[in-house]
Amino acid sequence: MARLNADNVALAERIIARYPKPRSALIPLCHLAQEQDGWLSEEAMAHIAELIDCTPAQVLGTASFYEMFKLHPVGRYCVNVCTNISCQLLGGEELLEHAEETLGVRSGGTTEDGMFTLEDVECVAACTEAPAVQVNYRYFHRLDTEAFDELISALRAGELEDSVPPHGTLAKVRQELDGDRVANITAPQDQSKPVWIERAEAAARSGGDDS
């Protein structure tokens, strides 16, 4: 629940530089803050506003639209049970009910030890592997109630630390895109016709003159 730390500010500046306008980095920076703290705090949103030159209200206005941004602390593991059509047909809703019993919280609730937040979610794009569950956006397929309980015990025992990072961390590999690697990212008004188009048009014009 804090502003971005020094390392993340440096990373934030590199992220901002990959967009033609700083405001486009709003969602990526919210993800970064959530990776740092596990949730998205007011202090972090105010800091992001400073970095991309908008108001904290604008950051909140955008962040509050998106389900993945948690504006209150959540568990170390967000357990998302899909109940949409393909999963419903194969027991997704029953699995959610079982999950509520196993964890002792209703959908949307967090366990007292702060380990798990349970959510019933919309289609997670694993329809052929129904019923599907995501834990911190990592997939677990075709879970029956027994396999679900096994999964929860394994998470509790810390056996899945390598494959399921704490809530807030999405991709563990980052795109490296700064310095020499960047070919051509500037504001729209500083861009003109690309050289390869210019060249092709010139060639077409001279070709046309010949004929």
Added chain:
Amino acid sequence: MNAIVNRLGDSTTGSGEDVPLIVSSRFTEPAGHTLEGYRNSGSYRGYEGLRSALERSPSEVGEIVKEATLLGRGGAGFPAGVKWGFCPPDVWPRYIVVNGDESEPGTYKDRVLMERDPHQLIEGCLLAAYAIGAAQVFLYVRGEMAHAQERIAAALNEAYEANLVGRNILGSDFSVDIVLTWGAGAYIVGEETALIESLEGNRGMPRLKPPFFPAAKGLYMQPTVVNNVETLSNLPWLFEHGVNAFRETGTESSPGTRLIALSGHVNNPGVFEVAQGTTTFRDLFESPRYGAGIRNGHELKMFIPGGASAPWFFSEHLDIPLEAREVGPAGSMLGSGAVVVMDETTDAVRACLRLVRFFARESCGKCTPCREGTTWEEQILTRILEGHGRPSDIDLLTDIGDNISPGPYPVAADPGSGLEAVPFPPRQTTICPLGPSSVAPITSALRRFRSEFTDKIKRRDPIPVSSEPVPVNHAGEFDSGAAHV
């Protein structure tokens, strides 16, 4: 426990011998996602299509895509080459936005493409950028797809290192940056103008078209081409094998292949690459190499031919091919390649409620008919299902639907009652098709399974009263002992 960790879906396979694997040839290659795997496995040699395209002029490259009639695979099915041509001449810069925000219920193909063959998508982006003259590509991946984000980030890093993306690609004067960016959980961002809003750092609310057609006024009000992941993933094969080879599969108006995610009550659910236009739903459900039949011993009740937004089909539609020209007049759409099969054990009202609830939750709130209407639909269906429905509820549902989508709504013919099909698409009082989509399951279920609604309404269940109060605290916790009294 390890056996189920991050399993990619064992049943995901390619297709049979007579259908070329255009986009899925590396799905079963363990290293297909790496640069080396992309160059040395699959149905073509990776990045060779780009090399040959760079020897042609950008307009020739665009012509090839137009000749191939590569239809968009995101849902609307508009030809990609024609879409590229809509950019107004001499307005620069132009952008390409890749729509990888796959969230239509039942749809599950772009994620597999991004996870298992990210270089194929990157090469597709490069070909499109070269043709339309875009200096920047934004690859927008759905927020919930952490594994796809990782695979694409790693692939982009490799590609930049190998001078396949970035400055002076392969020694030419073609330079483009591909920026990976991801969403944060909102179905509506799959709508192209909402996606652009999201990329600009805003709430994902669709823009009114006109004037905001992305090709004219898109990202930062500049000409922008928004293409689906699968559409772009077709390009490398097309450029290596040529237009004629591409058009050998499928039909004149729908050439090539399509990835179909077949889920629900079939014996072998999976993502399959099938011939477009010629494969029928029956092939898909019954062929041992695809669905291998309705799950043991059960019968087909209904199926969704193109994602949650598509009106339902029934057993008499099994012989319709995956061809927009036939599916549309029959009252539905092919949409995003999501086929969901439901057998006779399925409660039509319950399935209908689940689909409608999705639209109610995902409505962005910009247009009143959708924001209010989808919520009302959900509430009414909930009370019908729970045994508290009113006799007037069926008319009320129809009326709300008519406010979101006026006039006859697309629906399949009903031979039993002699009612004819209403062709796709629906009309709408909203900016985007999300609200009208919520009417699809209701109209389909009401026409065919009206008695399931009326039976539930006739039966009035008493409101259950627990002998003891159920304690619920602010965190939504409850005493598990009292939960299901």
